[in-house]
Amino acid sequence: MKSKTLAAWLAFLGGPLGLHRFYLHGFRDLIGWLLPLPTLLGFYGIARLQAYGQDDLWSWILIPLLGLTIAGCSLAAIVYGLMTRERWNACFNHAAAQDHAAGATSWSTIAAIVASLMVGTGVLMATLAFSFQHYFEYQVEEGRRISQ
Template sequence: MVADTRPAPRPRNKTVAAWLALVGGGFGWHRFYLHGFGDVWGWAHAIPTALGLWGVDRVLTYGQDDQLSWVLLPFLGIGLVAACLTAIVYALQPPQRWNARHNPAGPADARAGDTNWLTVIAVVLSLMVGATALMAGLAFSFQRYFEYQIEEGLRISQ
């Protein structure tokens, strides 16, 4: 019988995961921290964020009248909102559930699942950033949609 010589997996800290979701969640940083670079969902987080950043680039290049940009910009908002929601979900998980899911080799009350002030600050900032991104994305999209409808209505009436 050969003994398993692999090192024990390092504990995954709830506060670190919440901050990674807040800061780089649009690019999947939290997923890579928890599941490694082979995580498909981690790489999938970058797609809407990249589309939204392309929309920002189009606004800066072509101005607000670019129709494709007002379709692409909400994807950035969706990516940011999803990342902030993930940070909130991570931060508010009870330590026992966090450790059971992300640190199964350790005890249920391991310090990696504890909530501290940095975790609370991550929740507060996630709420602020997520709500701002959601409202800004919706406001920009609806504003451009209705302005476009008015322009088309004027064009048809002439």
């Protein structure tokens, strides 16, 4: 039986590595294997930012990949946590009855939803602010270059 609470926590804490996908769909899940790619590229962007400074073009292209992956996995945790018991068991526990306890919502499920909402929203807003700031700085720099 697949636990809704465990899936929500895995999506929140290990989502960028695809842990929730492997838990729910097995190791043959392609999305689970692809999720670490933007995560690692985002961490590489952070390393480039530390090495080359804020003017590095590749760092401000790669860092939002990490933020969007974390925000997307937080959204997945919220969706899993808010599923009804009947829908959860129909999607992930095919052999179980619709009212099986694996799809039940507990206080730890609510905690996963709240944590995902807070962290996911914060990361998404920071990612958007970082991306827009660097995009507009790049546009101003290109405008200056064209005018000279």
